[in-house]
Amino acid sequence: MDQLITLRTLPVSALMQKDFAIIKGSCTVAEALQIMKKSGESGLIVEPRNEDDCYGVITEKDILGKVIDPGEDVHRDPWNTPVFQIMSKPVISVNPSLRIKYALRMMKRTNVRRLTVMDGNAVVGVLNMTDVLHAVEELPAHDDHVAL
Numbered sequence: 001m002d003q004l005i006t007l008r009t010l011p012v013s014a015l016m017q018k019d020f021a022i023i024k025g026s027c028t029v030a031e032a033l034q035i036m037k038k039s040g041e042s043g044l045i046v047e048p049r050n051e052d053d054c055y056g057v058i059t060e061k062d063i064l065g066k067v068i069d070p071g072e073d074v075h076r077d078p079w080n081t082p083v084f085q086i087m088s089k090p091v092i093s094v095n096p097s098l099r100i101k102y103a104l105r106m107m108k109r110t111n112v113r114r115l116t117v118m119d120g121n122a123v124v125g126v127l128n129m130t131d132v133l134h135a136v137e138e139l140p141a142h143d144d145h146v147a148l
Helices: 002-009 029-039 060-068 100-110 129-137
Strands: 043-046 056-059 114-119 122-128
Touching: 002 100, 002 129, 029 043, 029 060, 043 122, 056 060, 056 114, 100 114, 100 129, 122 129
Parallel strands: none
Antiparallel strands: 043 056, 114 122
């Protein structure tokens, strides 16, 4: 249990992914899918168009819900739909020093599975719920009868 408490109090920077993909909003959804497949990620950071703009994010959920099966009256295809039309914006971002437990609470309250980690105006990482779950899986079992 002590290890779990320690994990919850770690800074986001300890678990965040430092290797992440950034895409331009003018790229197509098909291009985003190719990058996701190559990187093994389920979401990509979308860079701002100019200095007055903010970062966005495109996820598999966005693609499935807004392009693949958007509803009866909407007709989009991944080869002709630019990322900026379906991305979520602005991103929910946190500071790298924020504790994991507060990052998880923010994800829960905002109903997102990933947070963009920013140091000032620069993206320095991404924290996914999966990153936290993998860290929990790596914790040693505290009881002979319990294995994570």
